Amino acid sequence: MIGRAFLVLLWLDVQLQSLLGVAARINKTRIIAGGVAAGAALLFAAPTLLICLWRRSSPPVHFFDIPGEEEPExxxxxxxxxxxxxxxxxxxxxxxxxxxxxxxxxxxxxxxxxxxxxxxxxxxxxxxxxxxxxxxxxxxxxxxxxxxxxxxxxxxxxxxxxxxxxxxxYMANGSVASRLRAIECRDSQPPLGWPTRKHIALGAARGLAYLHEQCNPKIIHRDVKAANILLDEDFEPVVGDFGLAKLMHYRDTHVTTAVRGTIGHIAPEYLSTGVASDKTDVFGYGIMLLEILTGQRAFDLARLADDEDVMLLDWVKGLLRERRLEVLIDSDIQGNYVEEEVEQLIQVALLCTQVNGNERPKMSKVVGMLEGEGLAERWEEWQKEEMLQASNRQNQQNTYPFHPNSTSRILADELSGPR
Missing domain, CATH: 3.30.200.20 (Phosphorylase Kinase; domain 1)
Structure with a gap:
């Protein structure tokens, strides 16, 4: 840096001497005055030139915010x-x-x-x-x-x-699944009563309807089950674990080809094709209703010990075929429920778990049915269609004792007969 400053000053001196020499040959008096003025100007400019040279030769300095161990909010x-x-x-x-x-x-x-x-x-x-x-x-x-x-x-x-x-x-009352099956905690946590179970069914339906029909893009949960329905201190149900679900734009026809979910809750078309939609959530919701009604797991190998179906949906349909509605209801609420309301909830569950996803209701329609709007009409239409299909499958049913929709005729008597 000192060397560069010396060179600048030396250059200024040479320029001054040159001007003085010219002045001696032309007009000594006038040019000396001009040369002195020019030299003075150059001398005053020297500091600025030195600063410019220093900035060009120095590397740029950047300042960053380095967060500490405790970041500000x-x-x-x-x-x-x-x-x-x-x-x-x-x-x-x-x-x-x-x-x-x-x-x-x-x-x-x-x-x-x-x-x-x-x-x-x-x-x-x-x-x-x-x-x-x-x-x-x-x-x-x-x-x-x-x-x-x-x-x-x-x-x-x-x-x-x-x-x-x-x-x-934090949800003070845990998940619905934990409250349905936490036998060891019954002293401190009494079983869910029938009014609370109805409230859970309706609240969960409203939450899912919002994800499907009010969010843009719509949100597909892909793992609707009792374990993912949480209860706050007032037993208000909230749908959890939807935040990491894939998002689906309203123009898309599927979310992903990677099947994610829980055995017993996965819709048949999702399991076979890997294509998820809001209707696969509806299927999972229907299974969750059966969990609420029965207190049973959606998939339970322990049922094999009694020669029963390990899949909850098949187990429920089997009981309905055998007209054993009383066995279907959770023993924790035996005698403390309204039979008509139980039958209505079973009807909604079976409508939600139809094999053909296109025939399942939207969650907003499910909310309406739980509130008493349109369930009777929808159930009647479903029964007529199933009865017609059942008559065409008579020979096939003799060969295969159980068909996914073979409960329709039983349901007509069991769930819609005289009370």
Whole structure:
């Protein structure tokens, strides 16, 4: 740097001497004055030239915000961004004792935030946590836009190079499945009564109808079951685990060719083709209704011990064929239900689980039927069609004792006869 400054000054001196020499030959007095003025100007400009040379020779300096261990509170839309440290502290470093459940996308932990509120933290499995940041934020945005009383609200997230976590409010009464089958907790958690089960059926239907018909693009759940219906402190049902479902644009005819779901809840066309739609969710909802009615699992190998069907739908249809409606109802509510309401719920379940997906009702229609609108007409039409098909299958039924829709004639007497 000193060498460059010396060269600049030397150049200025040479220029001054040259001007002085010319002045001596032409007009000594006038040119000396001009040369002195020019030299003075160059001398005043020298600092500016030196600064320019220094800036050109120095590498550029950039300033970045380097986040510390505790990041300031950041919000993505309506969602809060948590630091990994916050969620580690909240869950006691993801202690096994705080595990609330395990799902296809990872484990869920109970946690308590610094201000004291309880949360459920879904820690995505490693294979689901390597997606791009933009894709992850896009999924979060779609989840956060699905706001409904009967949908589990996403309140925040955490995103690091190796972790993807979602934060939800804690549901005090757990899942419907846990309340239906947690025999060991009956002293502290009484069984679900019939009015509560009806309320769960209607609330879950409303939540799914919102996902299918009010979200754009529509959201297909793909794993509707009692374990994914959660209950808050007031036993209000909320549909959970829909945030990671694939999104389906209204112009699309399918979501994916990778079958995801739980055995016993998967619609036959989804299982055979890998094509999911809102109607495959309707099938899963119908199975969930049967879970609520019977207290049984959708798939249970233990039923083999009694020579019964392992699939809940087949088991229910078998009982209906044998006119054993009383065996079908969960023993926890025996004698404490309205028979007409039970029959109506069975009818809705069977309409939702028809083999042909196109014949299943939309979830908004299911909501209407549960509220008493159009069920009788829809059930009558279904029975007529099934009776007609049954007469054409008479010989086939003699060969194969059970057919997926062979309960229609029994149902006509069992569910629509005199009470």
């Amino acid at each position: 950041v919000h993505f839309g309506q969602l809060k961004k948590f630091s990994l440290r916050e969620l580690q502290v909240a869950t006691d470093n993801f202690s096994p004792k705080n595990i609330l459940g395990r799902g296809g996308f990872g484990k869920v932990y109970k946690g308590r935030l610094a201000e004291g509120s309880l949360v459920a933290v879904k820690r995505l499995k490693e294979e689901h946590s390597q997606g791009g940041e933009l894709q992850f934020q896009t999924e979060l945005e779609m989840i956060s836009l699905a706001v409904h009383r009967n949908l589990l609200k996403l309140i925040g997230f955490c995103m690091t190079p190796t972790e993807r976590l979602l934060v939800y409010p």
